[in-house]
Amino acid sequence: xxxxxxxxxxxxxxxxxxxxxxxxxxxxxxxxxxxxxxxxxxxxxxxxxxxxxxxxxxxxxxxxxxxxxxxxxxxxxxxxxxxxxxxxxxxxxxxxxxxxxxxxxxxxxxxxxxxxxxxxxxxxxxxxxxxxxxxxxxxxxxxxxxxxxxxxxxxxxxxxxxxxxxxxxxxxxxxxxxxxxxxxxxxxxxxxxxxxxxxxxxxxxxxxxxxxxxxxxxxxxxxxxxxxxxxxxxxxxxxxxxxxxxxxxxxxxxxxxxxxxxxxxxxxxxxxxxxxxxxxxxxxxxxxxxxxxxxxxxxxxxxxxxxxxxxxxxxxxxxxxxxxxxxxxxxxxxxxxxxxxxxxxxxxxxxxxxxxxxxxxxxxxxxxxxxxxxxxxxxxxxxxxxxxxxxxxxxxxxxxxxxxxxxxxxxxxxxxxxxxxxxxxxxxxxxxxxxxxxxxxxxxxxxxxxxxxxxxxxxxxxxxxxxxxxxxxxxxxxxxxxxxxxxxxxxxxxxxxxxxxxxxxxxxxxxxxxxxxxxxxxxxxxxxxxxxxxxxxxxxxxxxxxxxxxxxxxxxxxxx
RNA sequence: UGACCCAUGGUGUAAUUGGCAACACAGCAGAUUUUGGUUCUGUUAUUCUAGGUUCGAGUCCUAGUGGGUCAACCA
Numbered sequence: 001x002x003x004x005x006x007x008x009x010x011x012x013x014x015x016x017x018x019x020x021x022x023x024x025x026x027x028x029x030x031x032x033x034x035x036x037x038x039x040x041x042x043x044x045x046x047x048x049x050x051x052x053x054x055x056x057x058x059x060x061x062x063x064x065x066x067x068x069x070x071x072x073x074x075x076x077x078x079x080x081x082x083x084x085x086x087x088x089x090x091x092x093x094x095x096x097x098x099x100x101x102x103x104x105x106x107x108x109x110x111x112x113x114x115x116x117x118x119x120x121x122x123x124x125x126x127x128x129x130x131x132x133x134x135x136x137x138x139x140x141x142x143x144x145x146x147x148x149x150x151x152x153x154x155x156x157x158x159x160x161x162x163x164x165x166x167x168x169x170x171x172x173x174x175x176x177x178x179x180x181x182x183x184x185x186x187x188x189x190x191x192x193x194x195x196x197x198x199x200x201x202x203x204x205x206x207x208x209x210x211x212x213x214x215x216x217x218x219x220x221x222x223x224x225x226x227x228x229x230x231x232x233x234x235x236x237x238x239x240x241x242x243x244x245x246x247x248x249x250x251x252x253x254x255x256x257x258x259x260x261x262x263x264x265x266x267x268x269x270x271x272x273x274x275x276x277x278x279x280x281x282x283x284x285x286x287x288x289x290x291x292x293x294x295x296x297x298x299x300x301x302x303x304x305x306x307x308x309x310x311x312x313x314x315x316x317x318x319x320x321x322x323x324x325x326x327x328x329x330x331x332x333x334x335x336x337x338x339x340x341x342x343x344x345x346x347x348x349x350x351x352x353x354x355x356x357x358x359x360x361x362x363x364x365x366x367x368x369x370x371x372x373x374x375x376x377x378x379x380x381x382x383x384x385x386x387x388x389x390x391x392x393x394x395x396x397x398x399x400x401x402x403x404x405x406x407x408x409x410x411x412x413x414x415x416x417x418x419x420x421x422x423x424x425x426x427x428x429x430x431x432x433x434x435x436x437x438x439x440x441x442x443x444x445x446x447x448x449x450x451x452x453x454x455x456x457x458x459x460x461x462x463x464x465x466x467x468x469x470x471x472x473x474x475x476x477x478x479x480x481x482x483x484x485x486x487x488x489x490x491x492x493x494x495x496x497x498x499x500x501x502x503x504x505x506x507x508x509x510x511x512x513x514x515x516x517x518x519x520x521x522x523x524x525x526x527x528x529x530x531x532x533x534x535x536x537x538x539x540x541x542x543x544x545x546x547x548x549x550x551x552x553x554x555x556x557x558x559x560x
Numbered sequence: 561u562g563a564c565c566c567a568u569g570g571u572g573u574a575a576u577u578g579g580c581a582a583c584a585c586a587g588c589a590g591a592u593u594u595u596g597g598u599u600c601u602g603u604u605a606u607u608c609u610a611g612g613u614u615c616g617a618g619u620c621c622u623a624g625u626g627g628g629u630c631a632a633c634c635a
Contacts, residue, residue: 008574008583036635071634128633137631139562173633183563185631194633213635236565237630258565260628265571313584315573317566320628324571327585337598372598403596412594445594457594525595552596 010316012051012257016059016228025227029061032226033087033094034101034217036068037079037201040286040293041086044232044269047262050311052230053092064224065094069102070216072200080201086294091304101216102202104223108211109163111219111249112174112192116155120177120248121192122148123158128170134180135188141181142188148177162195165208169195176215178244186237187244190214218242221254229254232261233318260318262311265325265481267292273491282495283477289543290477290499300474301520301530301545302328306335322482329546336528336545340520341369341376344414344459345542346507347471347526349388351463352405354419356438357385362462365445367415379511383416386463388507390525393458394435396424403456405435412457414524418443418450459524466507469540471529473501506542514540522548 009017020027031052035045056063065087069075084098115121124131124147136142150158159174161167174193182188192215197208211219218241221229229242236258246253268274269292277283277291286293289300297307310331314323344367362384370376389405398406405411405421412418419437427433443450477499483491512521514537520530527547535541 008576010573034635038635068635074634131633132631135631137562141562142631170633185563188631191633196633210633212633217635233565234629235635237563240564260566313572317573319566321572324586327572330585333597342595371595401596414594416594418594448594454594456596459595522595522597525597527597548595548597550596 011318012055012228012230012259012316013058015257016055019227020059028225028227029056029059030064030095030225030227031056031061031230032064032066032221032224034066034068034220035083036071036074037076037083038071038074039079039271039274040295041083042269042274042294043264043267043292043297044261045086046090046294046307047311047314048230048232049087049090049092050308051259051316054312055228055230061227062095063092064096064099064226066099066101066220066224068213068217068220069100069200069202070211070213072196072198072210075201077201082295086298089298089304090294091308099220099224100202101211101220102200104216104220105203105207105211107223108216108219109209111245111251112159112211112215113156114249115176115192116159116174117152118248119152121174122150122155122177123162123172124148124175124189125172131173131191135185136180138185142185144180145175145189148180148189159193162193162209163207165197167195169197171195174209176241176244184237184240186214186241190241214238214241215245218245218254218256219249219251221256222246222249222252225252226254229256231256231258233258233320234261258318259316260320262314263320263322264292264328265322266476266478266483267325268478268483268491270484276492277477277495280492282492289472289474292477298518299533300543301336301518301528302332303335303339303520306332309335325476325481332546333528333549336520336522338372339370340522340528342367342371342524343512343521344381344461344509345469345471345512345523345526345529346388346390346459346461346466347473347503348391349461349505349507350391350394350432350435352387352389352419352435352437352460354385354387354437354439355422359385361385362465365415381415381509381511382462382465384462384464387413387460388463388466389413389435389458389460391432394421394424394432396432403454404458405437405456410440410452410454412443412454413460414457415445416460417441417445418448418452418454459526461507461509465510467510467540468504469506469508469542471503471506471542471544472532473503473544475499475501508540512540513537520545 033052053063124145134143173191175189178187180188191212193209239256242256287295287299310328365381365383366378367381393404395406407421407423410420417439422436424432425434440450478494479496480494483494517531517533523529528545529542532541532543
C-alpha cells in the first residue's frame, strides 16, 4: 500500500532535502543539542531535543550533545548529569561521548589570534558602561571605540596579556572589528573574550579569559562539522555574526537555521522564574510534578513516548505559538490508555454493607489488568460483605441522569456483582456514614445471568483487604493559561494554591504493591497515576498524572 | 524614528510549490460500552487588510495593519 498523500515536510526538512539533492557535505547530516549546564531541562528543551535528534535520525545522520560551558560563573557539573539523564530518558542517545565548548578553548584562542592578525579584532580597554554607551540604540548607530584602531602587534600583545592574567577582571575585552553603524546591533563589534579569573567546572584554572557565545557556539559547530545548527528564533539576529566568523576564519561552514520555540499553556520556562518557584517553596523542587521540567513531568508520570508524540504533533515552523495543554494531556492519555495497568482505588471512601452477603465469608474475583491489552493478564480481587466506594458515587436524592448508587436503583460493581441500593445511615450532621445494599448472587461478572443492565459501573475495594495509601492530586500550577501575559502583574500572583491536594486515606486494592517508582496505573474511573519515589513497601504514594476525560463532570457542573 | 522574523478554523500544523483549503486536538450531536474512559460515526468553524500580476493567488509583487525579536563582559 502506498500513501495517497505525499508526506508533507517541515521547512527544515525541506532545507535538508534540498541540501541532500545538491550533494552538500556529501549527504552527511550532523546536528547538535547545545545546552548550557546551568539549569534543568524543560518542555521547551524537549522540543529542541526532539527536532535535533529526530531530524538526524530521519536522514541517516547523528546528533552531538555539546555543553555550551563558556561561562564559569553559572555552570555546574550537577546540571551536566541531570541533562544527560533527561535526554536519555526522552529516548535519545548522542554520538560518542558528550562534548564541551570548553574542549575547544585552545582552538578558539588560536582563532582569536588569527582574527587579530587579519585586523579583524581588537582589544578594548573601555569600561562596560562605555562600551554600552558607544553601542548606540536600535535606531541610532554606535560610535567607534578609541581603541578600535590599535595595531595588530599591540592587540596581539595585549590579548596574550589578557590570557596570562596580567589584567584584572573586566578591565579589557577582545572585540570583533566589524561595523559600529550596522543596523543589526549584534554586528556592532561584538565582544569575543572577557576576563574572568574564575574556576571552570572542567578546565579549572587553566584559563582566565572565556569566549562569549558568539565566538564559541558557531566555531564549536564548525569544529565538530555540524551541518545543520538548529536553534530557536531569538538567535536569528546572531546568524550574520555566525556567518561572519565562518567566512573570516575560513572554517567549515555550518548553517544556522532558526525555528519557533514551543510554548505551552500554563507552563513557564524562564529559568529565573522557575528558580523562584523552587527557592520560595511554591513547589518541592525541580522535579516537583507540577514543574514543566523534564524531571518534573517524568515524576508526574508523563511517558517519554507521549512527549515525543506531542513534539511531533505540534510541528516545526517559524511563527510564535502557544500549544493548548489539552493536546499534551491527550498524548499522555493516549499512551497510558494502551500501557497502564488498571487498578481500583477509592480516594474518598464510604462503606457499603451488602446485607444479604453471608457474614464472615469472602471470595476472590478475577480482574483484567488492561482491557486494551489482553497480554497484561489478570489479577485477583477479594470481595466480601463490606466494601468501600467513592463518596461522590452515592446520592440520596439523585437527578435522573445520575447513573451511580442511589436508593432503589441498581448499579454494577466492576468485576463483581450488581448491587441494589437500599438506603443509608447518617450522622447527626447529615453526613452519610454507611450505605446499605443487597447484591444479586447471579450477576457475577463474567457469568451474569441476572438479566439486569444497570447504567452505571462503579469502582470499589474490599473494606477489610484493602490498604491505605497516599495520593497526590496535581492540578495546573497557575490559575491562568498565560501567567506572563500581564506585565504589570507578577506571575506568582497566578500561582494556583490548589495545585496540590494530598489524600492520605485513599483505599487501594491489596494486589497493587510497591514496585519501581514511575510504574503507571489507571485508577479505574479516576485517571492515570504513578508510584512516586517517596513510596516504600509500607507506605505507597501515588502521583496523579492526568485525569480521565470526564464528560459527565462537564455536563453537571460546567466550569467557566 | 532603524533592522530582522512572522501572519491559514478556538489551538497547532498542512496544502503535490500558482490549480477543489485539509489533518490533529478542542467543541457539538449520536452509536457502542461492565471505566460517564476507550472506540466509532456525523458535525460546527479557517487564508490579516487594500491594491497588483495571472485564465486562476493561502501561495508571487507592492503598500498597509497586527504580533514578535534585537541595545548582558548571559547563552
